[in-house]
Amino acid sequence: MSTLAQDTHHDHDHKPTGLKRWFFSTNHKDIGTLYLIFALTMFFVGGGMAMIIRAELFQPGLQFVDPQFYNSMVTIHALVMIFGAVMPAGVGLANWMIPLMIGAPDMALPRMNNMSFWILPFAFALLLSTIFMQGGGPAGGWTMYPPLVLQTGEAFPFLIFAIHFLGISSIMGAINIIATVFNMRAPGMSLMQMPLFVWTWVITSFLLIASLPVLAGAVTMLLTDKYFGTSFFNAAGGGDPVLFQHIFWFFGHPEVYILALPAFGIVSSIIPTFSRKPLFGYASMVYATASIAILSFFVWAHHMFTVGLPIKGELFFMYATMLIAVPTGVKVFNWVATMWKGAMTFETPMLFAIAFVILFTIGGFSGLMLGITPVDFQYHDTYFVVAHFHYVLLTGAVFALMAAVYYWLPKWTGYMYDERLGKIHFWLSTIAANVLFFPQHFLGLAGMPRRIPDYNIQFADFNMISSIGGFAYGLTQLLFVYIVIKCALGGKKSKAKSWEGARGLEWTVPSPAPFHTFETPPKIRKEMLENG
Amino acid sequence: MASQEVYYVPDGSKWPIIATLAIFTTFLGGAVWFNDGSFGKHILFVGLALVAYMFYGWFKDVIKESLAGKYSKQVDVSFRMGMGWFIVSEVMFFAAFFGALYYAREFSIPWLSGEGNGGHNGTHEFLWPAFQAAWPMNVMPDPSRYTEYTGVIPAFGVPALNTTLLLSSGVTVTLAHWALQKNNNKQLCTWLAATVLLGIVFLGFQIYEYVHAHQALDLTLKGGIYGSTFYLLTGFHGFHVSMGALMLAIILYRSLKGHFSKKDHFAFEAVAWYWHFVDVVWLGLFIFVYWI
Amino acid sequence: MKSSNTKAKINKKNKRLAIILGIMACSFYGLFVLVFAIND
Numbered sequence: 083m084s085t086l087a088q089d090t091h092h093d094h095d096h097k098p099t100g101l102k103r104w105f106f107s108t109n110h111k112d113i114g115t116l117y118l119i120f121a122l123t124m125f126f127v128g129g130g131m132a133m134i135i136r137a138e139l140f141q142p143g144l145q146f147v148d149p150q151f152y153n154s155m156v157t158i159h160a161l162v163m164i165f166g167a168v169m170p171a172g173v174g175l176a177n178w179m180i181p182l183m184i185g186a187p188d189m190a191l192p193r194m195n196n197m198s199f200w201i202l203p204f205a206f207a208l209l210l211s212t213i214f215m216q217g218g219g220p221a222g223g224w225t226m227y228p229p230l231v232l233q234t235g236e237a238f239p240f241l242i243f244a245i246h247f248l249g250i251s252s253i254m255g256a257i258n259i260i261a262t263v264f265n266m267r268a269p270g271m272s273l274m275q276m277p278l279f280v281w282t283w284v285i286t287s288f289l290l291i292a293s294l295p296v297l298a299g300a301v302t303m304l305l306t307d308k309y310f311g312t313s314f315f316n317a318a319g320g321g322d323p324v325l326f327q328h329i330f331w332f333f334g335h336p337e338v339y340i341l342a343l344p345a346f347g348i349v350s351s352i353i354p355t356f357s358r359k360p361l362f363g364y365a366s367m368v369y370a371t372a373s374i375a376i377l378s379f380f381v382w383a384h385h386m387f388t389v390g391l392p393i394k395g396e397l398f399f400m401y402a403t404m405l406i407a408v409p410t411g412v413k414v415f416n417w418v419a420t421m422w423k424g425a426m427t428f429e430t431p432m433l434f435a436i437a438f439v440i441l442f443t444i445g446g447f448s449g450l451m452l453g454i455t456p457v458d459f460q461y462h463d464t465y466f467v468v469a470h471f472h473y474v475l476l477t478g479a480v481f482a483l484m485a486a487v488y489y490w491l492p493k494w495t496g497y498m499y500d501e502r503l504g505k506i507h508f509w510l511s512t513i514a515a516n517v518l519f520f521p522q523h524f525l526g527l528a529g530m531p532r533r534i535p536d537y538n539i540q541f542a543d544f545n546m547i548s549s550i551g552g553f554a555y556g557l558t559q560l561l562f563v564y565i566v567i568k569c570a571l572g573g574k575k576s577k578a579k580s581w582e583g584a585r586g587l588e589w590t591v592p593s594p595a596p597f598h599t600f601e602t603p604p605k606i607r608k609e610m611l612e613n614g
Numbered sequence: 615m616a617s618q619e620v621y622y623v624p625d626g627s628k629w630p631i632i633a634t635l636a637i638f639t640t641f642l643g644g645a646v647w648f649n650d651g652s653f654g655k656h657i658l659f660v661g662l663a664l665v666a667y668m669f670y671g672w673f674k675d676v677i678k679e680s681l682a683g684k685y686s687k688q689v690d691v692s693f694r695m696g697m698g699w700f701i702v703s704e705v706m707f708f709a710a711f712f713g714a715l716y717y718a719r720e721f722s723i724p725w726l727s728g729e730g731n732g733g734h735n736g737t738h739e740f741l742w743p744a745f746q747a748a749w750p751m752n753v754m755p756d757p758s759r760y761t762e763y764t765g766v767i768p769a770f771g772v773p774a775l776n777t778t779l780l781l782s783s784g785v786t787v788t789l790a791h792w793a794l795q796k797n798n799n800k801q802l803c804t805w806l807a808a809t810v811l812l813g814i815v816f817l818g819f820q821i822y823e824y825v826h827a828h829q830a831l832d833l834t835l836k837g838g839i840y841g842s843t844f845y846l847l848t849g850f851h852g853f854h855v856s857m858g859a860l861m862l863a864i865i866l867y868r869s870l871k872g873h874f875s876k877k878d879h880f881a882f883e884a885v886a887w888y889w890h891f892v893d894v895v896w897l898g899l900f901i902f903v904y905w906i
Numbered sequence: 907m908k909s910s911n912t913k914a915k916i917n918k919k920n921k922r923l924a925i926i927l928g929i930m931a932c933s934f935y936g937l938f939v940l941v942f943a944i945n946d
Contacts, residue, residue: 098626106626188623190692193672197630204638208645239645247641253703261695265688266621295703299710303846309648310835311760312842314714317737318756320839322722329710358913392730425916601620 097597105200108192110177111595113199115494117174118487120202122563124166125480127210129556131159136518136552138535139545152535153221154213160224164341165248166206168475171483172344173198173255176283179490180259182588182595183277183612185268185604190261198255205247212237223533225330226301228315228323232308239309242301249294256287256294268587270606274368277586277612278361281368282347285375289336289343292379297333300326324389331382339378341475343371345442345482346413349435351586351612352489353417356432357424358583363416364613370409370416377406387458396455403453407446414443429581430504434485437512438478445473448523463533466526472519477512484511484562491569492576496594499569507565510558517551586612622684629672636664673864677881681873690880697884701891704854708895711850715843715902723747723839726755750840763833766840769904772823776816777900780855783812784893787862787886797876799869806866809889813859820852847903851895858892861885 097103107113134155138146147155177195181188189195213219217235220226226241234241263276263284304326306312313319315326354361361367383391383399391399417439426432448470452458461467491499521544526532530541537545576593590610591599604610640661646654679685685693724730727747728738738745742755754760767773786808793801827833835845865885868874874882 102626105631106628108624108626187621191696192623193627193630194696196627197633200631200634201637204634208638208641236649239648243641243645247637250637253700257696257699257703260699261692265691265695291699291703292706295705295707296710296713299707299714303711303714303842305648306835306842306846312835312846313760313838314718314842316759317722317726317741319754319760319842320718320723320726320751321842322717322725325714325717325722328717329713332710332713358916425913426920427916598623 107196110181110189113195114174114178116199117170121167121171124162128159128162131155133556136549140549142537142539142542149535150218154219156533157220157224168341168479175486183280185587185600186266187601189258190266191258194254195258198251201251205244208240209244212240228326242305245301249298252290252294256290259283259287268603275611278350279347282343282371285371286340286343289340289375293333293336300329327386331385335382336378341479345479348482348486349438352431352435352485353420355581355584357421357426359424362419370412373409384453387455388462400455430508431485431489433508434481438481441477464526465522465530468532469519469522477515492580493593495570497569497573498576499565503565507561514551514555518555521548622689633668636668693880711847718839754838760838761836763831763837765831772819773904776819779812779816780893780896783809787889803869810862854892858889
């Protein structure tokens, strides 16, 4: 049996060459790399759209683009960043790191893994091509509320099918991760010894499997409403546009945690390393993650407080939302307690991780404010919401992803990145992101609506500050690309254990990690584990 | 959990990228077709042909590897988890449509007839004050935009018969499994053939029912929320039955070639799980769409 | 695994950092209070 099974691996670092290596790949590291490069590319595509948005909002009045195009930028920016940048970056990290962290030879279903990646460029070809179509790209917001979205021109079926396609990709990715973690762990690694990054990804996978098919159902109903005369979302035939919002946010709220949970996992790996202390309250971290995931299915209507829900519904969803603060608080407490009395050093990954803890908490608090029904009547659909979710997603999820790249880049490339440039990137990013988004809180509280290309003169100053921060943040990310490329090409060689305080199986293999690792399961000793 | 055997990691394969291209072509064709580009139809069919080719080729490779004994027990477990969670995702897909049905019956129709909010319901008062709640809702709030129908399919006619058929097919597929566990290939093939046959008869009745509803009852997709939920739920279910019957037929073909043994028959079990899932969804349909 | 010497060195450095950050935080707070006091 074992001789048969080895027929693909004649020598240790045998790897296919040329285009075949990438198009036909069944290697978790290559596929992870593809995911990460794709995510970075999409980060700049979506970022370019954000620059257009901020340029238009630099001053009151219409300057550069017409409102329809502006709205399509807002819509596609969101879809690209969520489905093209943050989710693929997370899956890319999962691909690269989970097999290394649990001592598996590869992902459980390698061919399906390849398919989940290659769907992404094709799905985005469908989505991005709509910008050039008659009637322009989808401009009704990424939430695709009917009846507005049904007025989309030729872009409409492309939007729907792109969502279906991305859903297929994510579900396959999630199934793969679950099978890998539950079936491929090296003997001796129990579930409660897995690194928290692995735990958060398992739980994220459950969220993906439970929520994305619901989105597929919702957009299918949009499609039939537009082309086949059904009336799911049309009161004239007994349906209700609000029904779409319910179904959409039943997907949409877990989706928020799909973006955030892997970030929690990353930070839970980085903070102990640079604090030179094991993670505080490992078990409570696992249970908190699971609680957040479960609760995320019972809070969806807090996105629709102003739509006219029965008062009992508003109260239920408000209290359920408040409840999420409890496990999230546990997490933040544990991160801080991990740092407490630790021998901390502040390399770039640690800086990003600490910034994550602080800035994500700000986003969490503004989320609590939004979750309180009576005050949400004032904040709903204002720039306060925009500020809130950008704190959670940009200074939250994206910062954690940046931290992860810096943390594991030596493992991927075999070289240390330029620490000085990394720190410059961190400080510029952090300052720019706060200049960009902090004023938006004030704009929102003062009543500036989102998704409108023009605004009242009273909002001019803060918008200009915000735009300057936006341009600065955008430019700074070019530095990030430079640092990554420079590191890939060479530099100081990294040891197998790139960070002296690091623990976990991924640091027991050489840097760069060879093409095949753990072909036979490693013998696990307690001190090798991240959470022994 | 993990065994000491080496896990089979396949060499590079062309099928994933072909699968992606196939689905992309299908979606592209569909989207162009929806935009009234008649050549979209041709792209769509090319895409579907590619999908069929991909499934054939991909599974051919997998079956070859399976017969060559490359799959350890651990690989088998991965496949099982894959299929299991795929079915869970399908359950959630149907949940969206059942949710729409529940919402329409419990909320949107009563609200449109003026219930809720202390009897002050703007849509009812100002738009359609004459509208009254009913299920099946065959008087539309705005009759000019949706067609009203003369009747619906009663539960205890063809649907009840269909329930019997599908439940029996669940029994026959289990009998086939028992036969397989007794290594009785002939019985296995017989019961599988019976299952496929029951599935096809079910689909035949379903088509008959659709034709009857369209022609005699004037019930179409345009029949308001009842028509919408009825056709989308039964339609997606019917599509799943078709796929399940096709998969069963392939399993029957493979059984005839003697691919399965008492120990090693994951493909059979996966399809059987799928068939049971389709069965359970039908019970939900029978109760909530046809009956109550 | 880790010599306690470097750990002690890092801890000493961090103590200084903590004091600086503490002073910064306190002065921000003071400034805040001051601004509000003047505004009233």
